[in-house]
Amino acid sequence: MLTLDDAVALSFWYGGPRLKVLERLRCGEPDQTLESVIDAAADTPTPAALPGQLRRRAASALASAGRLGIAAVPWGDASYPALLAPIPDPPLVLWMRGDAAAFDQPSVAIVGSRAATAYGLEAASRLAGDLAAAGAIVVSGLARGVDSAAHRGALAAGGRTAAVLGSGVDVVYPPEHGGLCEAVAVSGVVLSEWRPGTAPRAFHFPARNRIISGLSLAVVVVEAAEKSGSLITAGCALEQGRAVMAVPGNILSGRHRGCHALIRDGAAVVESAEDVLAELRSSSLRPAARMDQAPALSDPLLSCLHPGESYDVESLGRETGLTAGQLLAKLLGLELQGVVRRVDGGRFVRAGRTC
Amino acid sequence: MLTLDDAVALSFWYGGPRLKVLERLRCGEPDQTLESVIDAAADTPTPAALPGQLRRRAASALASAGRLGIAAVPWGDASYPALLAPIPDPPLVLWMRGDAAAFDQPSVAIVGSRAATAYGLEAASRLAGDLAAAGAIVVSGLARGVDSAAHRGALAAGGRTAAVLGSGVDVVYPPEHGGLCEAVAVSGVVLSEWRPGTAPRAFHFPARNRIISGLSLAVVVVEAAEKSGSLITAGCALEQGRAVMAVPGNILSGRHRGCHALIRDGAAVVESAEDVLAELRSSSLRPAARMDQAPALSDPLLSCLHPGESYDVESLGRETGLTAGQLLAKLLGLELQGVVRRVDGGRFVRAGRTC
Numbered sequence: 250m251l252t253l254d255d256a257v258a259l260s261f262w263y264g265g266p267r268l269k270v271l272e273r274l275r276c277g278e279p280d281q282t283l284e285s286v287i288d289a290a291a292d293t294p295t296p297a298a299l300p301g302q303l304r305r306r307a308a309s310a311l312a313s314a315g316r317l318g319i320a321a322v323p324w325g326d327a328s329y330p331a332l333l334a335p336i337p338d339p340p341l342v343l344w345m346r347g348d349a350a351a352f353d354q355p356s357v358a359i360v361g362s363r364a365a366t367a368y369g370l371e372a373a374s375r376l377a378g379d380l381a382a383a384g385a386i387v388v389s390g391l392a393r394g395v396d397s398a399a400h401r402g403a404l405a406a407g408g409r410t411a412a413v414l415g416s417g418v419d420v421v422y423p424p425e426h427g428g429l430c431e432a433v434a435v436s437g438v439v440l441s442e443w444r445p446g447t448a449p450r451a452f453h454f455p456a457r458n459r460i461i462s463g464l465s466l467a468v469v470v471v472e473a474a475e476k477s478g479s480l481i482t483a484g485c486a487l488e489q490g491r492a493v494m495a496v497p498g499n500i501l502s503g504r505h506r507g508c509h510a511l512i513r514d515g516a517a518v519v520e521s522a523e524d525v526l527a528e529l530r531s532s533s534l535r536p537a538a539r540m541d542q543a544p545a546l547s548d549p550l551l552s553c554l555h556p557g558e559s560y561d562v563e564s565l566g567r568e569t570g571l572t573a574g575q576l577l578a579k580l581l582g583l584e585l586q587g588v589v590r591r592v593d594g595g596r597f598v599r600a601g602r603t604c
Numbered sequence: 605m606l607t608l609d610d611a612v613a614l615s616f617w618y619g620g621p622r623l624k625v626l627e628r629l630r631c632g633e634p635d636q637t638l639e640s641v642i643d644a645a646a647d648t649p650t651p652a653a654l655p656g657q658l659r660r661r662a663a664s665a666l667a668s669a670g671r672l673g674i675a676a677v678p679w680g681d682a683s684y685p686a687l688l689a690p691i692p693d694p695p696l697v698l699w700m701r702g703d704a705a706a707f708d709q710p711s712v713a714i715v716g717s718r719a720a721t722a723y724g725l726e727a728a729s730r731l732a733g734d735l736a737a738a739g740a741i742v743v744s745g746l747a748r749g750v751d752s753a754a755h756r757g758a759l760a761a762g763g764r765t766a767a768v769l770g771s772g773v774d775v776v777y778p779p780e781h782g783g784l785c786e787a788v789a790v791s792g793v794v795l796s797e798w799r800p801g802t803a804p805r806a807f808h809f810p811a812r813n814r815i816i817s818g819l820s821l822a823v824v825v826v827e828a829a830e831k832s833g834s835l836i837t838a839g840c841a842l843e844q845g846r847a848v849m850a851v852p853g854n855i856l857s858g859r860h861r862g863c864h865a866l867i868r869d870g871a872a873v874v875e876s877a878e879d880v881l882a883e884l885r886s887s888s889l890r891p892a893a894r895m896d897q898a899p900a901l902s903d904p905l906l907s908c909l910h911p912g913e914s915y916d917v918e919s920l921g922r923e924t925g926l927t928a929g930q931l932l933a934k935l936l937g938l939e940l941q942g943v944v945r946r947v948d949g950g951r952f953v954r955a956g957r958t959c
Contacts, residue, residue: 368854371856372855375856497853497860497864497867497873498855499723499853499854500727500851500852500874500875500876501723501730506875509875512852513872518852518864518867518868520861521855
């Protein structure tokens with residue numbers, strides 16, 4: 250395991266063989282250093298001055314990030330989102346504003362057209378709101394159109410959302426989304442693989458899409474035309490073994506051809522948040538992060554749920570001291586793990602499967 | 605094979621065991637008569653007067669149909685639509701106004717909501733027009749909404765369409781579709797299993813739906829809500845081994861839930877007439893009727909198509925004396941049989957498969 254400084258330094262080795270570096274990190278040797286990883290991964294000898302240069306850049310980036318309240322989370326760290334770590338090409342470092350623990354709750358990406366119609370915006374916003382209200386975190390890219398409608402829908406429902414940027418997390422693009430970006434960071438998280446201060450560059454966005462899908466159990470595509478960038482995200486999701494789902498629409502405008510093509514290729518049809526949750530329940534993927542390390546019997550929420558009894562969120566709130574939002578997020582996670590079951594009237598029961 | 609009079613008489617044996625009657629007819633014994641079929645099919649002895657009563661009703665119905673220019677086509681007749689004959693429960697007699705030979709061309713049903721939105725109407729009309737222009741006959745039920753939009757779309761494109769009624773073919777329902785019904789009969793065909801003069805009754809319509817699908821290679825459902833009658837037609841189509849296809853739409857209105865449910869269950873997504881034609885090309889079903897009896901080399905159209913050469917509709921029209929509409933219908937049929945291939949620029953070539 251590298252130190253944070255060495256991990257950040259390594260992430261600045263732009264000419265380095267990324268996949269070989271990851272291979273080294275994944276082999277999990279103890280006492281790895283910047284030098285040992287570079288030596289093991291480099292195809293040709295590297296200049297002796299390279300580690301020093303990378304460390305100086307890392308120190309400067311970490312110092313300025315610290316001043317801006319931006320955290321750097323290296324691959325392998327306990328705070329690194331558990332769903333993102335195993336993708337073929339995860340970022341070596343994530344720069345984050347907000348709460349990294351947001352990814353403890355089940356995550357669903359909603360992506361789509363930047364030039365969406367009123368229909369696409371409303372569909373994205375409604376799905377995001379309903380998913381967030383059910384306890385999911387909604388992941389998107391802060392872009393114009395569907396992305397921002399998804400973030401706004403989740404926030405309006407009092408839920409949490411995550412924005413993955415193609416620039417540093419302190420550089421808002423498009424500029425008019427400054428307020429939205431702040432709101433996302435207050436309750437959720439804004440993240441990027443690009444160091445603070447990095448300008449948005451065209452080639453950052455397709456690369457960014459693999460992070461959106463990699464953070465998510467499912468990717469829902471809304472209003473994607475034939476050559477939409479959202480189809481790149483859907484492609485990444487397939488490669489990463491995540492569920493791909495699509496919202497259908499009007500056939501006369503041609504604005505949904507990408508979504509309909511995904512459906513033809515096997516993507517599930519999404520009409521409501523319930524469709525997404527049903528897909529997650531039937532999927533073999535389990536929610537992320539620390540929750541993956543098995544919900545312990547000592548979990549204060551689980552220990553309140555006696556088999557055979559049903560509970561509403563309000564009474565569980567009184568017993569655990571958790572807010573309704575926190576409870577719904579935990580309950581959805583436990584539901585997807587098969588430990589809790591949702592029954593009629595918004596009540597929850599301990600499910601057959603024990604842990 | 606029964607005489608026409610006996611077949612019509614048999615179709616009026618309303619208390620009779622329909623499926624047993626069909627079994628008798630299907631066994632194809634020569635010299636069948638009304639009496640022999642009744643004797644073989646009846647579960648209990650029938651009154652001696654029954655055949656006489658049925659024949660009198662048949663004679664009266666045939667006489668009045670004759671005055672109205674309505675043909676009666678019995679099951680087993682050469683003019684009986686070839687796709688309809690093998691369904692589990694085909695009508696014993698079809699009453700027809702117009703050209704029974706219309707079903708020689710490939711047939712596609714378009715059905716959907718009676719209370720369709722502007723979107724549903726436009727989608728139905730556009731698909732019908734494009735299918736008709738490509739040489740297909742569009743089958744529907746003359747109902748308000750999607751059905752009538754489909755008939756009108758086909759007619760506006762200069763194509764042919766078939767209306768299957770839940771009343772006698774001389775009783776127009778809904779009444780405001782009188783002009784449309786006339787227009788359908790002029791170039792295409794209006795048909796029913798109910799004798800002329802029969803009023804539309806609620807229970808006729810679900811039964812009518814099996815004829816719409818039975819006449820068609822594929823059924824396209826447009827704007828069907830959760831409990832739409834069009835889903836009955838789709839169910840009949842599945843039972844009859846016909847392709848079921850659905851047009852997606854807006855998820856916010858709930859007006860397309862039936863279509864989206866069909867897509868979830870495996871119905872093909874339809875965005876354009878080309879999607880329907882592609883489904884027909886890949887289907888094992890072959891176009892109907894006399895065309896099924898193998899296009900002979902002596903066919904005047906086929907004998908104009910020399911292997912290796914490509915032809916446009918205009919030059920084929922000069923050589924065969926057929927109209928563009930007749931040619932397109934024949935060419936689409938031959939295309940679906942694999943004998944002709946459509947190439948760029950609206951030209952046609954003789955395909956590899958010979959006959």
